[in-house]
Amino acid sequence: MKYSRIIFPIFLSIAMLAGIVIGVFFDFPAKSVALTESTQRENKLRQILNYIDFEYVDNLNTDSILDITISDLLRKLDPHSAYIPQDQVAATEETIKGSFEGIGIEFRIFKDTLTVIRAIEGGPSEKVGIRAGDRILMAADRQMFGEELRNKDVIETLKGESGTRVSLAMYHPLDGTKEVVTVKRGEVPINSVQTVFMVDDSTGYVKLVRFSATTGKEFNKALKQLRKAGAERIIFDLRDNPGGLLSAAREVSDELLGNDEMIVFTKNREGDKNVVKAGSSGLFQDGPLVLLINEGSASASEIVAGAIQDNDRGWVIGRKSFGKGLVQEEMTLNDGSKIRLTTRRYYTPSGRSIQKPFEDYDQSYLQRKGYHDGDSQALNDTLPANKIYRTLNGRPVFGGGGIEPDVKVNLDTSRAGVILYHLAALGNIDNKAFAYVDDHRAEFESLNRKDFMQAFEVTDTVMHYFFSNNADELKKYDENINTLLRARVKAYLGYYLYGNSAFQEAYGQYDPFIKEALRILNENGESPELKELESMVE
Structure with a gap:
């Protein structure tokens, strides 16, 4: 199992590049494929494997060769068709299922010892009294x-x-005691909703990191929590969400769209069309809504973004999404291995396909993140030169290469992010944050999350703990960088005390995407960016 960790954007970018390749979505019953007829193609493959088995100069495992051959074959079709060996099936399906079987802890190896970051709420470890820091x-x-x-x-x-x-x-x-406990393993959730909090008295924020079998229920619960807290408008964050189940995208969209509004439609190679529409029971069908995307938002994330945009339900802001418009169907082979084969294309309600050319995958993603030579800002600001589509109310939108946001949040040209990364690495901020929490755990015991957010300050003493060996380096940078660095330190401390949600809440006021979302919501009208966009295509 891979536990969620708070890391800086430069690492997140690379991780997402890999995640999108495996972050496919499918919404079909698994099929067993039985090859009952001998064909010339099958005989040729069998003959080649037999020659290798009996005649090759060295002894080889032809099963592994066959696995490689199948993987290479599917990779030639498109970047998302994939082969999953039998021994990897269970692991690859955990995130889609939304749970795994174990004792239910987040952990790290700290000073050469297995240390509990937190016991997962409702999990087996929490039930026997295992606590953070144990x-x-x-x-x-x-x-x-x-x-x-x-x-x-x-x-x-x-x-x-x-x-x-x-x-x-x-x-x-905490008390210096030792004991032996027996934990009964059980189902442990892999949550799709990573973060839920109130940005201000009337604005709720929810971040979704995947689309799994449990996403619909989690999102419904998050909306109820925000509504109860007084949320009248929502910032919905799908940045760096690589996708997942098509059914989960439908359930999430259903909470936000009106009755009978189209979410998405798919077509197979024969042109058969399957239309997915929203129902009438959504919890947030009317209030002001801003949806955040970036170059790491893919597949199911793009379905939701396309549905919100094409139905004029809310604002889509950020940066152009990844551009995955294909649907995979999972098929089970006789030995228990599986393939995920692209069988359909999907289209947004206006008829857009947002699939980008296969040869552009790695390069365009890294370019949008800013890892290339040349003018990255010009790349982000360029409108796609292809067909114009129209939303429900007639606004122009574009297909091809991803969802183009209504309002862009440009790349950071001040290089503040790079400087922060440099300083964080210099101070080993991740490890130091855990060590600080561990050293002061007794003091933090009496501090709840609300008090931490409102009252805890990253003082000079705290900064000295993190950067005592790098004080001269900090003096090189202006007040803005030092303010951001203190906010980042608080966010890391919040993460190790209360989880991912606390990290985002602590740093949210400095997040340019959230700041732009609040500006759009506060203006409560058509933005200059959208007017400019319309004038360019009229």
Whole structure:
């Protein structure tokens, strides 16, 4: 299992590039494929494998060769058709299922010892009293400390089928006690909704990081929470969300669109059309809405963004999305392995296909992130030279290469992000934040999240803890950079105390996307950017 970690954008960019390749979505029943007829093609492949088995100069595993051959074959079709070997099926399906089986902790190896970041709410570990900061010294008679301990060792030991038990030797630093507890493994959620909080008295914020089988229920719960807190308008963040299930995209869109409004339609190679529409029971069908996207928003994220934009339901702001307009169907092979084969294209309600050329995948993504030579800003500001489509109310929108936002949030030309990354790496901010929380855990015990957000200040003393060896380096930068750095430190501390949601809330006021969303909502009218966009195509 891979736990969510707060990292800087430069790392997130690279991670998302890989994530989009595997972040496919599918919404069809799994099919068993039985090859019952011998054909010339099948005989040729079988003959080649037999020659390798019996005649090749070295002994080889032809099963692995076949896996590589299938992977290469599917990769030749498009970037999203994929082969999943039988031994990788369970792991690849965990994020789509929205859960895994284990003891339910977020962890890190800290000072060579397995340390609990937090016990997942409602999970097996929380039920037996395991808390943040606890050390696990032994698990199933396997040592969980030492220089040789690796994350994969922890995962192999702690994961297991629901109902099985594992014995843990624990050390509790808060009171200095040791004990042995037995944890009964169970289903542990992999949440799609990462962050929910109130930006101000009337504005709610929700961030979705994937589209899985549990996303619809999670999003509904998040909207209820925000409504109860007084939210009359919503900022919905789909940045760096690589997609997932088509059914989850439908459920999310259904909460935001009016009855019978189109969400998406798909076509297969015969041209058969399948239309998906919203129902009448959505929790937020009318209030002001801003949806955030960037170059890491793909597939199911683009379906939701396209539906919001084409139905004129709300503002789409940020940067042009990834551009994945293909649907995969999952098919099960006889040995339990699977393939995900592209079988349909999807189109936004106005008829747009946002699929970009396959050869542009890596280059265009990195360009939009700013990792290339030349004028990245000009690249982001260029309108696509293709067909113009119209939204429900007649606004011009464009197909091809991704969802073009109504209002752009341009790349950071001040290089503040790069400077922050440099300073964070210099101060080892991630590790230092966990160490600070661990050293001051008794003090933080009495501080709830609301008090932390409102009252905790990153003082000079706190900054000295993080940057005592780099004080001269900090003096090189202006007040704005130092303010952002203090906010980033607080965000990391918030993450290790309260989770991802606290990180985003602590840093949200400095997030240019959220600042632009608030500007749009506060103006409550047509923005200059949109007027300019319309004038360019009239």
